[in-house]
Amino acid sequence: MHHSSLPHLERHHRDFEAFRDTMIETAVGRFGPIWWGVWDQLVRPVAAPTLVDLGTGPGMLLPQLRARHPDARIVGVEVQPAMLGHARPLAAGCGAEIVEADVGAGPVPLPDGVADVVTAVHVLHELEHPPSLVAEMRRLLAPGGVAVLYDWVKRPLAEYLDGAPLTPDTLQHFREHCLFTPEDLEFLLRREGFAIRETIGRRGGRYAIVVAERGA
Numbered sequence: 001m002h003h004s005s006l007p008h009l010e011r012h013h014r015d016f017e018a019f020r021d022t023m024i025e026t027a028v029g030r031f032g033p034i035w036w037g038v039w040d041q042l043v044r045p046v047a048a049p050t051l052v053d054l055g056t057g058p059g060m061l062l063p064q065l066r067a068r069h070p071d072a073r074i075v076g077v078e079v080q081p082a083m084l085g086h087a088r089p090l091a092a093g094c095g096a097e098i099v100e101a102d103v104g105a106g107p108v109p110l111p112d113g114v115a116d117v118v119t120a121v122h123v124l125h126e127l128e129h130p131p132s133l134v135a136e137m138r139r140l141l142a143p144g145g146v147a148v149l150y151d152w153v154k155r156p157l158a159e160y161l162d163g164a165p166l167t168p169d170t171l172q173h174f175r176e177h178c179l180f181t182p183e184d185l186e187f188l189l190r191r192e193g194f195a196i197r198e199t200i201g202r203r204g205g206r207y208a209i210v211v212a213e214r215g216a
């Protein structure tokens, strides 16, 4: 299937299979005790919720959501073929759905207001126009539903490089990874009508998790 965001993603991921493997190996760090503490204290979905994970990648979050929410409808949305190849069997094994769609190319094929929680983990910075992801989170959420936006945030170049050489490629990744401050993430959510519940810094300021509630 042709998706207009794939050439942009290929530049960012460099190698689709290798990046998929990195996302599999590092998932334990993203979806560990801090993530689930935030989930339990700040997200608190209703009974039998619909949970949508935008940019689900290899789908590592999906079985963990199922373990906590046996009656949920769980949907992962993804566009990159190597990620889809891993996410599809994982989703099938835990009763989750995979929707192949390009979040950067307009509404994904799910109805307005379908979701109680929409997560987007390390996805925002990968879009050519990141604010469109936040608009899509709002469209998918029911009033009172919760967005969990977890992404890289701005920090000094020297810290970002941490000794790595300053090449055109690392500089381009710096532009994408370090575009927004945590306050900018909050601003992007507020301008879509969200109320911020809390913002949590991660890994010494590399990342932030913003939990926000969609207004009516």
Ligand SMILES: C[S@@+](CC[C@H](N)C(=O)[O-])C[C@H]1O[C@@H](n2cnc3c(N)ncnc32)[C@H](O)[C@@H]1O
Residues within 6 Å of the ligand: 005, 009, 023, 027, 030, 054, 055, 056, 057, 058, 059, 060, 061, 077, 078, 079, 080, 083, 101, 102, 103, 104, 105, 120, 121, 122, 123, 126, 127
């Ligand atoms: C850094 S990975 C994170 C994957 C997963 N959320 C996780 O934390 O394990 C970002 C994912 O977002 C997906 N993505 C980026 N842009 C997308 C788009 N326009 N439409 C759908 N998925 C997208 C990428 O293909 C990739 O799988």
